[in-house]
Amino acid sequence: MPKVLIPTPLRQFTGKQDTVSVPGGTVGEVLGALTARYPDLRKQIFTDEGKVRSFVNVYLNDEDIRYLGKDATAAQESDTISLVPSIAGGSTVTAPPETTADAAALSNDEILRYSRHLILPEVGIEGQRKLKAAKVLLVGAGGLGAPLGLYLAAAGIGRIGIVDFDVVDVTNLQRQVIHFSSDVGRKKLDSAAEKMLAINPRLSVVKYETALTSENALAILKDYDLVVDGTDNFPTRYLVNDACVLLGKPNVYGSIFRFEGQATIFAYRGGPCYRCLYPEPPPPGLVPSCAEGGVLGILPGTIGLIQATETVKLILGIGEPLVGRLLLYDALGMRFRELKLRKNPECPVCGEHPTITRLIDYHQFCGVPAPATPAQETQVNEGEIDVTEVKAKMDRGEDFVLLDVREPHEYKIAAISGSRLIPLGEVSKRLGELDPKADIVVHCKSGMRSAKACAILRQAGFERVRNMKGGILAWSDRVDRGVPKY
Amino acid sequence: MIRIEPEPWAAMLAHARQVYPDECCGVMLGISENGAKSVSAALPLENSFEGPRAARYELRPEDLIAAEKAARGRNLDLIGIYHSHPDCDAYFSQTDLKNSCPWYSFVVLSIRGGEFHHANSWLPNFEQTEAAGEELIY
Numbered sequence: 001m002p003k004v005l006i007p008t009p010l011r012q013f014t015g016k017q018d019t020v021s022v023p024g025g026t027v028g029e030v031l032g033a034l035t036a037r038y039p040d041l042r043k044q045i046f047t048d049e050g051k052v053r054s055f056v057n058v059y060l061n062d063e064d065i066r067y068l069g070k071d072a073t074a075a076q077e078s079d080t081i082s083l084v085p086s087i088a089g090g091s092t093v094t095a096p097p098e099t100t101a102d103a104a105a106l107s108n109d110e111i112l113r114y115s116r117h118l119i120l121p122e123v124g125i126e127g128q129r130k131l132k133a134a135k136v137l138l139v140g141a142g143g144l145g146a147p148l149g150l151y152l153a154a155a156g157i158g159r160i161g162i163v164d165f166d167v168v169d170v171t172n173l174q175r176q177v178i179h180f181s182s183d184v185g186r187k188k189l190d191s192a193a194e195k196m197l198a199i200n201p202r203l204s205v206v207k208y209e210t211a212l213t214s215e216n217a218l219a220i221l222k223d224y225d226l227v228v229d230g231t232d233n234f235p236t237r238y239l240v241n242d243a244c245v246l247l248g249k250p251n252v253y254g255s256i257f258r259f260e261g262q263a264t265i266f267a268y269r270g271g272p273c274y275r276c277l278y279p280e281p282p283p284p285g286l287v288p289s290c291a292e293g294g295v296l297g298i299l300p301g302t303i304g305l306i307q308a309t310e311t312v313k314l315i316l317g318i319g320e321p322l323v324g325r326l327l328l329y330d331a332l333g334m335r336f337r338e339l340k341l342r343k344n345p346e347c348p349v350c351g352e353h354p355t356i357t358r359l360i361d362y363h364q365f366c367g368v369p370a371p372a373t374p375a376q377e378t379q380v381n382e383g384e385i386d387v388t389e390v391k392a393k394m395d396r397g398e399d400f401v402l403l404d405v406r407e408p409h410e411y412k413i414a415a416i417s418g419s420r421l422i423p424l425g426e427v428s429k430r431l432g433e434l435d436p437k438a439d440i441v442v443h444c445k446s447g448m449r450s451a452k453a454c455a456i457l458r459q460a461g462f463e464r465v466r467n468m469k470g471g472i473l474a475w476s477d478r479v480d481r482g483v484p485k486y
Numbered sequence: 487m488i489r490i491e492p493e494p495w496a497a498m499l500a501h502a503r504q505v506y507p508d509e510c511c512g513v514m515l516g517i518s519e520n521g522a523k524s525v526s527a528a529l530p531l532e533n534s535f536e537g538p539r540a541a542r543y544e545l546r547p548e549d550l551i552a553a554e555k556a557a558r559g560r561n562l563d564l565i566g567i568y569h570s571h572p573d574c575d576a577y578f579s580q581t582d583l584k585n586s587c588p589w590y591s592f593v594v595l596s597i598r599g600g601e602f603h604h605a606n607s608w609l610p611n612f613e614q615t616e617a618a619g620e621e622l623i624y
Contacts, residue, residue: 087587
């Protein structure tokens with residue numbers, strides 16, 4: 001007998017059977033016999049007039065009987081008949097009625113999930129709904145962004161935007177806990193969004209795979225209630241600050257360096273902004289990045305969570321916001337200190353007579369070159385030398401000095417054999433140890449400090465000085481993988 | 487009442503965001519007991535509507551047959567259909583109604599500017615003249 005496959009919702013009418021064998025020589029006869037055996041099924045498949053309902057397609061094996069012989073299609077013993085609903089739709093045709101759902105209402109599941117918040121009278125249902133309705137932008141999915149993303153997702157923020165264009169590197173894992181070992185090589189955006197949605201699937205994550213620039217910052221920031229700055233460089237920090245001041249959005253600020261961190265809220269109504277504190281950026285290169293200066297892996301956790309706390313407090317409107325106060329954290333001394341910050345009436349962006357009324361070129365302002373394009377990164381300029389050329393010089397047995405200007409503890413981690421160590425800070429004092437006529441190649445970790453050392457040497461009259469492009473990292477990548485990267 | 491577990495819910499939202507500004511569609515697998523439905527898996531399907539898909543969707547019957555088969559293989563039932571309304575509320579439109587089927591829950595996701603806004607579940611009648619709202623928990 002031909003078999004009829006019963007769709008899930010109809011099995012209640014067939015005594016839970018998902019397959020029923022009924023006699024019949026045509027599809028029409030089979031369906032007639034089926035509905036005769038299970039009368040309740042009839043209404044589901046046929047209209048009162050006995051026609052197959054418009055939403056039911058009848059398939060014989062994998063063919064629609066409309067294109068075969070319709071009801072009269074012959075059904076063999078081995079055939080399978082399927083009842084397939086016809087489903088389509090769309091938002092068109094009628095004008096939509098008023099919004100039927102309150103976006104910030106809490107379902108019973110959410111009430112359970114956030115119960116430890118709800119029983120805090122300072123939060124309560126109202127507060128949790130505020131969190132759900134809130135839109136927070138994270139600039140950066142790195143050290144600070146990692147704890148921020150995890151905790152803000154868990155806390156029930158409705159929408160979190162993330163701006164980041166980086167990929168997860170193995171050196172990130174020591175502190176960027178939102179990224180796992182298996183994420184190395186993935187976009188930080190994807191890795192972070194995945195973890196945040198795993199924690200809280202109701203969260204809406206908006207990914208901006210771009211650097212924040214003067215061209216896109218206002219368009220990205222305008223959709224958010226507040227901005228959390230998790231950046232690691234001065235141009236972006238000034239850009240975030242200025243954009244927040246211009247748009248009137250609070251900027252929850254944090255920064256980290258080695259064992260110390262800072263946090264405060266800038267651009268809050270009536271409060272100071274980043275430029276009130278630092279009208280001018282430091283000279284380029286004075287403040288090392290985490291890659292150059294190192295950072296205790298736990299430090300961004302502490303600072304990022306202070307930022308997360310202030311973010312949640314601002315949304316809830318509770319407590320005393322960290323406005324007009326710069327919180328300083330010293331992990332080695334395990335001390336918090338506070339500095340009073342005042343709004344500067346002369347501030348060029350938030351003062352009484354602002355001179356900055358739109359976003360400027362922040363790389364120029366900070367005196368640092370715009371991020372190199374991939375082509376520029378590999379291009380070897382005047383005064384530079386490629387790692388492979390340095391290796392070739394060695395192999396040819398040329399007489400030259402390979403000068404390493406890193407710190408002794410870095411030298412212990414990795415060194416190029418035959419190199420000579422004079423840390424950058426000692427170069428000007430120890431010029432006497434070097435022959436001004438010698439062929440000198442200078443290297444450091446990535447090329448920044450060695451560029452400065454080259455400048456010092458050239459100024460002192462050394463003529464044959466070249467900077468090894470990309471430093472020991474490039475050496476490890478392209479010459480000797482046996483030299484560890486750090 | 488239909489309850490959607492976090493994993494399928496995240497998959498549905500991701501699907502809706504991914505195909506925005508077009509409409510997405512797919513099926514929900516799970517179990518149904520005494521009118522209480524619980525969705526434990528979502529299966530994104532292709533919107534096979536031939537024409538602009540920003541305000542229309544269509545499910546291929548073959549895909550539904552395959553989805554039904556997949557559900558049986560996982561010891562689950564096909565209990566609902568989902569689709570998105572880009573930049574539009576999660577109501578059950580006339581188009582939805584006229585092409586619906588009373589056997590299933592129809593979850594509509596409102597996506598605004600590429601992001602999830604709200605959602606509703608609907609139970610259309612046999613005559614395709616009305617759809618009752620169904621409590622949706624996610």
